[in-house]
Amino acid sequence: GFMDGLKLSEETWFSMEDENERDGLELSFGIIVMLATRENMRRKVDAEQFDARMSAAQQMLQQVIERLYSLRQSQQFTRH
Numbered sequence: 001g002f003m004d005g006l007k008l009s010e011e012t013w014f015s016m017e018d019e020n021e022r023d024g025l026e027l028s029f030g031i032i033v034m035l036a037t038r039e040n041m042r043r044k045v046d047a048e049q050f051d052a053r054m055s056a057a058q059q060m061l062q063q064v065i066e067r068l069y070s071l072r073q074s075q076q077f078t079r080h
Helices: 002-008 019-036 038-044 047-073
Strands: none
Touching (some): 019 047
16 A cells, blocks of 8 residues: 555655665665565565565664655655
C-alpha cells in the first residue's frame, strides 16, 4: 500500500535537487521494499543471508520512517 501511494506522487518525491538527499531517499524506499517483499527474498537467498538482511532492515526501519516524515514536512519537499 505504501509503495502504491508513493507511485501516485513519485515525481514529487524524486524531484529533489540535492543528490545526497535523493540517494538517501532511494535507500530508504529500498529498505521498505525489502521488508515488504521479504517472502520473495526468502526464496532467493539462503537463510543466513535472509536473516541478516531482515535484521538490519528492521533495525533501520524506525529511522527511515522518521526521516521520511521529516522530509515530507520540510520546506524542500513542500515547495514542489
